[in-house]
Amino acid sequence: SAVISQKPSRDICQRGTSLTIQCQVDSQVTMMFWYRQQPGQSLTLIATANQGSEATYESGFVIDKFPISRPNLTFSTLTVSNMSPEDSSIYLCSATTGVNQPQHFGDGTRLSIL
């Protein structure tokens, strides 16, 4: 399975600032996704990162708050903009090689907003 690296692994940020999280896959993948997970909660899909086009956002998430890039088949970024304490969470990227294939996850970015 693909090896997925995320960075930073954790950060503590001031409210009102923005942070960009990077996700690098060691092989070409078809789809990449960004999730958020609050402590003790399940995964919430933020968006699907589409290569060469705008990301597809889930209900409750907007591009202005969570801009996403995917310039090629192995790399994506998620920016958390104008952060507030409510954005404190674990952010996870995942990737899959095809329909009906499992997703594999990066080890997450633990974000705390002061």
Place this chain on the structure above:
Amino acid sequence: RKEVEQDPGPFNVPEGATVAFNCTYSNSASQSFFWYRQDCRKEPKLLMSVYSSGNEDGRFTAQLNRASQYISLLIRDSKLSDSATYLCVVNKTGGFKTIFGAGTRLFVKA
């Protein structure tokens, strides 16, 4: 009704016990099914895929019942290291959309 439902637990079992987790899904056209394991403060990791014929990997057995829209995971001879949250995962038909259950928490005690 949630698209994927799991018993949240927690399940507290002694070492060596057999434990079974159940999961139901609402979309009868769902195509692929998985169990993931998530350790505390770690990312989810694929445990096994689930096939209609059932499949086994060591102490772990997964079953799929399409008629009842039901997935199960059986863990035999539980180890302390099996303590984790187990996520039931369903892929929607015709696309890459994946639905994660909320997870079932397992504690295995000595």
